[in-house]
Amino acid sequence: MYYNPYDGIKNGEGEWLKSNFHTHAGTGKDTCGAYEIYDVVALYKEAGYQVLTISNHDYFSDVNVYQSKYDITLINGFEYSANLHMLCIGVNGLITGEHRDVIEKCIKQGGISVLCHPNWQYKEYWPCKTMMDLQKYTGIEIYNGVVFRLNGTGLATDTWDYLLSQGRLVWGFGNDDFHRWYDLARAWNVVWSLTRKHEDILCALKNGSFYTSTGLVLNEISFDDGAIEIYADAPDNYVKDFKYIFIGKDGKVLDEQYGEKGRYIVSGNEMYIRVQVISEHGAMLWTQPIYNNAFSSFNGVEE
Ligand SMILES: [Zn+2]
Numbered sequence: 001m002y003y004n005p006y007d008g009i010k011n012g013e014g015e016w017l018k019s020n021f022h023t024h025a026g027t028g029k030d031t032c033g034a035y036e037i038y039d040v041v042a043l044y045k046e047a048g049y050q051v052l053t054i055s056n057h058d059y060f061s062d063v064n065v066y067q068s069k070y071d072i073t074l075i076n077g078f079e080y081s082a083n084l085h086m087l088c089i090g091v092n093g094l095i096t097g098e099h100r101d102v103i104e105k106c107i108k109q110g111g112i113s114v115l116c117h118p119n120w121q122y123k124e125y126w127p128c129k130t131m132m133d134l135q136k137y138t139g140i141e142i143y144n145g146v147v148f149r150l151n152g153t154g155l156a157t158d159t160w161d162y163l164l165s166q167g168r169l170v171w172g173f174g175n176d177d178f179h180r181w182y183d184l185a186r187a188w189n190v191v192w193s194l195t196r197k198h199e200d201i202l203c204a205l206k207n208g209s210f211y212t213s214t215g216l217v218l219n220e221i222s223f224d225d226g227a228i229e230i231y232a233d234a235p236d237n238y239v240k241d242f243k244y245i246f247i248g249k250d251g252k253v254l255d256e257q258y259g260e261k262g263r264y265i266v267s268g269n270e271m272y273i274r275v276q277v278i279s280e281h282g283a284m285l286w287t288q289p290i291y292n293n294a295f296s297s298f299n300g301v302e303e
């Protein structure tokens with residue numbers, strides 16, 4: 001049986017929410033979060049976002065005080081930075097300790113953990129063994145915007161395929177890791193959530209009900225009668241034909257198509273299938289994997 005994270009879209013109850021979960025702000029001049037929080041929230045609102053997390057390095061910036069002033073859902077969080085960086089989203093205070101304890105406490109508070117920029121500075125900033133030893137984190141950043149002007153690469157789909165192929169069903173996030181204005185809207189998550197309530201958004205994230213994008217919109221995705229059908233769009237662009245790449249275990253390309261839609265017939269032997277869509281102007285979209293339950297431990301939690 002395959003787990004389809006987009007199953008909930010079918011009944012039409014919910015809405016797509018453009019979200020960034022990695023933002024530095026409000027920590028003072030010459031720091032990572034040099035801009036004031038209200039300025040950064042206003043920037044994201046103007047850029048068309050519905051959800052934002054301010055996530056400073058080992059520092060909890062309570063955004064509740066800003067919520068009433070802005071029509072954008074603000075979810076509390078921070079970037080655990082004492083060791084390898086990790087986002088804690090949906091928490092109500094700073095948590096310290098080893099990664100393992102922080103992840104546990106984060107879950108207890110109703111939040112989720114996401115491993116940051118796995119290829120920052122060098123490949124395997126997050127060593128494979130460390131990622132495999134850790135349990136219960138919800139996902140990893142497969143695209144981190146700020147790393148593209150730093151060392152290493154912000155892209156980590158190689159890390160993602162590694163984890164997925166080891167039987168670890170973790171979700172792929174795309175975040176700006178906003179430090180300065182030119183980091184705005186490099187990559188985002190579009191979450192299919194029942195409502196804009198924090199618990200619904202976090203529930204959607206836990207279930208993988210979102211996709212990651214640098215410019216393309218997911219118009220349709222379905223998995224019925226053994227076929228995955230996907231239809232992406234570039235808003236306000238007359239070009240409607242894109243490259244659809246279907247990717248399986250170990251990052252192997254299962255099929256590559258060019259056209260208005262993509263369609264892949266699942267043989268049943270695939271461990272997982274995820275789709276990457278690329279437009280001619282370089283904008284991309286990554287779906288979460290449709291995953292064969294027989295192989296998985298769900299986010300490191302044995303079921
Ligand atoms: Zn970081």
Ligand SMILES: [Zn+2]
Pocket residue numbers: 022024079177
């Ligand atoms: Zn950061």
